[in-house]
Amino acid sequence: AEQNRELKERIAQLKKERNAIILAHYYQRDEIQEIADFRGDSFLLAQKAAQTDADVIVFCGVHFMGESAKILAPNKKVIIPDERAGCPMADMVNVEGLRALKRQHPNAKVVAYINTSADIKAETDICCTSANAVKVVNSVDSDEIIWVPDKNLGDYVSKFTNKKMIIWEGYCNTHDMLTVKDVEEMRAAHPNAQFVVHPECRPEVVKLGDFVGSTTAIIKYCKESDCQEFIVGTEDGTGYQLRKDSPEKKFHFATKYLVCPNMKVNNLKKVARCLETMQPEIYVPEDVADKARLSLERMLLVK
Ligand code: 13P
Ligand code: SF4
Known part of the structure; x- marks a missing residue:
């Protein structure tokens, strides 16, 4: 507890020096959620990243979330506590596979869950999160949707739309x-x-x-x-x-196994260290980011 108190003070001081904000997903450890400027789901945190005046965003979540923040706020520095915090579901879809599906269904629009890499977002018409998935799918100007990567969320959404959904076989472990x-x-x-x-x-x-x-x-x-x-x-x-x-x-x-090991990779020590070293920093190549940004910005506009 004493060590946590010292770390929290150190983080608060560094945050001021760097003009940084800390965004934390609801799946982060309690002690990280305690020090966050904003706690939220993927949607709220993407909105906060797009709106902030801070110079630095410390994104406590998994890699695709930091990447989305960087894409939406390209002039900010986005740092994460640990580069190894990935999302296995995001890694279940690859660009070649998605392009092949697009060739098979040339009239379909691609809706990608925000749980995807920047490369996938760059191949996507519009992103969604679990908070707005039904609204996003129904907003798309096509009767046919290629949906990546979560088959479970895809199945859920398909019950609230008349559109034909071609659903990728990914899932959250x-x-x-x-x-x-x-x-x-x-x-x-x-x-x-x-x-x-x-x-x-x-x-x-x-x-x-x-x-x-x-x-x-x-x-x-x-x-x-x-x-x-x-x-x-x-x-x-x-x-x-x-x-x-x-x-x-x-x-x-519902079980003791409802724990995402990737989300738990982050801890207070790593938050303090990334604010000290300003590393690891999220970098997205400009051409990829420019395309991916369109799919995220379209999502943010859906009412
Ligand atoms: P939400 O933040 O949209 O509820 O998504 C859950 C999730 O698994 C994030 O990785
Ligand atoms: Fe979220 Fe599941 Fe990915 Fe963990 S594995 S980041 S809980 S989607």
Whole structure:
């Protein structure tokens, strides 16, 4: 605790010296969320990156999030605590594969989940996050959509659109591990609890949800609901905000495996170190960034 206090003071001082802001995803460790200027889901953090006046953005999340921030704010320095914090789902789609699909479906528009590399975004018509996926798909001016990379979110979205969706076979290791059996066992143990679930989970698990939504939507729902007890079907870092908003309510994570190891690679020591050394810095080649920016900016404009 003493070490954490010293680190937090050091970070606060460096932040001032560098004119930096710290953005933290809801899946980050509690101690990182505590020191963040903004906590949020992928959508909110992309918006904050696009709007900030700071000179430096410290992005505490995974690599594609830092990259999206850099693309949206090309004149800022974007640094991350650890270069190795990647997203396995983002790595499940590659440019060659996507280009081949585009050739097979020349009339389709590409919608990419923000959980993708800059190279994929550069091949994309419009990005989305779990918070706006249905709205984005329905906003696209084509009856045919190539959807990358999350098959589970793709399946969920396909239920709210008449468009034909060609869905890539990627998935989030962490959310995809949750099974119907896990949820049934938790329901038996906590019969008064509602089950809230992220659409990155498998379709048969999502179907069991009393509420389905992005990280921010789940947090908002639990805060505003009259229900006092929840079984949570998303990453365990969301517990920080859920408990902060409603200390009197009970939150049971649906299994102990709902932990994204990549998100947990970051810690306070690494945040302090990156502010000291200004490394590792996110770099996106200009031609890629210019194309990728269009797909992100289109997303930010969808109402
Ligand atoms: P959201 O932030 O959109 O809820 O997405 C969850 C996620 O897995 C981020 O990596
Ligand atoms: Fe990727 Fe899943 Fe981790 Fe999010 S929770 S960063 S989608 S692996």
